[in-house]
C-alpha cells in the first residue's frame with residue numbers, strides 16, 4: 420500500500436505522522452511546494468520509526484510528482500489555512516487553483532488513487548475535484564464531518580462527564596461554522612439518547628460550541644488546528660486501506676440522497692477499500708431536513724463562486 424500526502428504543513432505532516440504510526444502503508448510520500456520542507460519532515464518522522472516501532476518507509480518530495488507514482492490513496496491538504504476572524508469560505512480563490520493543479524498532477528502518476536480532500540472550504544474543494552477530475556464519485560471523499568463529529572463528542576463528553584469512547588454522535592451538512600449540523604437527536608451514550616441527560620440549554624450550548632469548534636482553536640492558535648484534523652484523516656485512511664466499512668460523516672457527491680444533487684456535502688457513508696461505498700439514510704425529521712437543505716444552499720452558493728474564478 421502506498422499513500423501520498425500533499426501539503427507538508429501542520430495538517431499534512433500530522434496526518435502523515437499518524438498514518439506512519441498506524442502502519443497504514445508500506446510506503447508514504449509527503450510532498451510540498453516549499454523547497455526541502457517535505458524531505459525534512461519525512462526524515463524527522465523516519466527517525467521516530469525505531470522509537471514507535473513502525474516499518475513504513477517515508478520519503479519527502481519538493482513538487483516532484485513522479486515520486487508519488489502508483490499511490491493507492493492520496494490526501495490533499497495543500498492550501499492556505501484560515502487566520503483568526505476568517506471563515507473557511509474566504510480561502511476559496513487561492514485554494515481552488517492549488518487543489519485543481521495538485522489533483523491533475525497526482526492523477527497523472529496515480530490514476531487509480533482514492534482522493535481524500537482536506538483543504539478548505541472543503542465541501543467546495545471536494546466538489547471541484549469531483550467535477551474536474553472525471554473520476555468515479557466513490558473515489559473522492561471530503562474529510563470534515565469526522566473531525567466535526569469528534570469535536571461534538573468532545574463537548575458532549577465534557578457535559579456528561581463520560582468517556583468520548585462511549586458516545587455515538589455525528590455531524591452532517593457543510594463543514595463550515597454556520598453550515599454544519601450536529602445531530603443531537605441521534606447522539607447516544609452507550610445506546611441511551613443523550614437528550615435524556617442534558618437540558619435543552621445544555622444541548623444548545625454543545626451544538627453552538629461544536630459549530631465554532633474550529634474557530635475557537637483558530638483564535639487560540641493564530642492558525643487552524645492540526646492534531647484532531649490529522650487524527651481524523653488517519654481514521655478515514657485507515658477505514659479505506661483496511662476495508663473497515665466504518666460509518667463516517669464525509670463530504671461526497673450526492674445524486675438525490677438527502678434531497679440533494681450536484682453537490683458534495685457531509686452525510687453518513689460507509690468507507691472501505693473502494694472509497695465511499697454507500698450513503699446511509701438517517702431519516703431526518705422535517706426540521707433536520709430543512710436545516711440540511713439550508714446548509715446545502717449555502718454550500719451551493721460557495722460552489723457558484725468557482726464559476727467566477
Ligand SMILES: NC(=O)c1ccc[n+]([C@@H]2O[C@H](COP(=O)([O-])OP(=O)(O)OC[C@H]3O[C@@H](n4cnc5c(N)ncnc54)[C@H](O)[C@@H]3O)[C@@H](O)[C@H]2O)c1
Pocket residue numbers: 425426427428429430431450451452453456496497498499500501510514517520521536537538539540541562563566594642643644645648
Ligand atoms: N477539512 C478539515 O477538517 C480541515 C481541518 C484543518 C485544516 N483544514 C485545511 O487544510 C489546509 C491546510 O492547513 P494547514 O494548517 O496544514 O496549513 P499549512 O499552511 O500549515 O500547510 C499548507 C501546506 O500546503 C503547501 N502548499 C501550498 N501550495 C501547494 C502546492 N501547490 N503544492 C503542494 N503544497 C502546497 C504549503 O507550502 C504548506 O506547507 C487549509 O486549507 C486548512 O483550512 C481542513
